[in-house]
Amino acid sequence: MKHLLATHALRYVKGGMVIGLGSGTTAREFIKALAALRHLDLTLVATSADSEVVAYEVGLGDRLRPMWAVDKIDLAVDGADEVTRGKLMLKGRGGALLREKVVDYAAEKFVVLVERHKVVDFIPARNPVPVEVLPWAWRHVARQIEKKFGGSTALRTGEGKLGPVVTDNGNYIVDWRPEGPIDERVEDELKQIPGVLETGIFSKRKDAVVLVADEKGTVEE
Ligand code: 5RP
Numbered sequence: 001m002k003h004l005l006a007t008h009a010l011r012y013v014k015g016g017m018v019i020g021l022g023s024g025t026t027a028r029e030f031i032k033a034l035a036a037l038r039h040l041d042l043t044l045v046a047t048s049a050d051s052e053v054v055a056y057e058v059g060l061g062d063r064l065r066p067m068w069a070v071d072k073i074d075l076a077v078d079g080a081d082e083v084t085r086g087k088l089m090l091k092g093r094g095g096a097l098l099r100e101k102v103v104d105y106a107a108e109k110f111v112v113l114v115e116r117h118k119v120v121d122f123i124p125a126r127n128p129v130p131v132e133v134l135p136w137a138w139r140h141v142a143r144q145i146e147k148k149f150g151g152s153t154a155l156r157t158g159e160g161k162l163g164p165v166v167t168d169n170g171n172y173i174v175d176w177r178p179e180g181p182i183d184e185r186v187e188d189e190l191k192q193i194p195g196v197l198e199t200g201i202f203s204k205r206k207d208a209v210v211l212v213a214d215e216k217g218t219v220e221e
Contacts, residue, residue: 001213002026005113006033008211008219009077012111015040018070020103021055022078023048023096026113030077032058045070047078047103048096049168067102076107080202081127082120083112087208088184090123092130092200095156095167101198110205116214122181123201129176129186130156130200132167137195142174144193149186151178171197 006029013019013034021031021044031051034042035058044063046052055064078100082090089112091097104110120126131153133141142153156165156173164172178186184203190196213219 001115001215002029002113003033004217004219005115005211005213006030009111009113010034010037012075012077012109012209013037013040013042015042017074018043018045018072020073020076020078020107021046021051022076022104023051023100024079024094026079027051027077028054030113031055031060035059043070045073045103047099048094050094050096067099073103073107075109075111076104077111077113078104080112080114080118081200082118082123082125083114083210084120084123087206087210088123089202089205089208090127090129090200091202092132092173093127095130095165095173097130097200098132098167098169098171098198101202104202105204110208112208112210114210114212116212119212124178124182128154129178129182131174131176131190132169132171132197132199133174134195134197135164135166135170135172138164138172138174141193141195144195145174145176145190148189148193149176149178151176153177169197
């Protein structure tokens with residue numbers, strides 16, 4: 001399904017574009033598919049070290065630029081963990097949310113690739129809300145989140161490794177489980193807590209094109 005979504009997303013790619021590469025397993029498929037359009041004049045901005053590596057592996061490494069070196073993002077293609085029909089999205093399970101938000105919010109066109117089971121009635125449906133925080137303050141920030149919004153928080157720790165997960169930006173992630181569904185105001189309200197650097201709530205791209213794939217091999221918007 002991820003491969004199918006990636007192939008569909010290629011139709012938004014045109015020569016001369018600056019393209020934001022999302023992160024995660026679906027975004028990886030898109031980067032691999034993009035290699036077929038290597039003949040086009042493309043500039044790429046990766047949202048994680050992982051996506052950067054994939055781009056190198058498929059022969060697109062010479063197209064990569066840092067965000068500061070481009071004037072615009074024409075198209076961003078990314079995955080998501082949960083998306084409502086009203087296009088309120090939850091991202092960041094892979095820990096790349098901060099750079100993803102910079103790129104995805106800057107993009108002229110934002111294409112989101114998800115499998116059907118990720119379409120939900122409200123967020124968070126299954127996943128916690130990831131919050132990237134200043135490491136030095138993580139515990140204080142976690143307590144502030146609980147105090148202001150309720151629910152519970154946990155510092156994200158690495159699978160099979162000791163200690164916290166460190167993001168590409170050198171920060172920690174606090175996973176917040178609210179008591180119930182959240183609305184889009186929470187994106188801005190969380191960021192009012194000093195020490196919160198970014199959240200996995202993506203509420204400001206209601207104009208996104210969300211491509212949804214199912215097991216039958218159908219993709220629809
Ligand atoms: C990474 C992300 C990903 O886009 C999101 O977790 C979806 O990943 P996948 O395509 O592997 O399901 O936000 O931080």
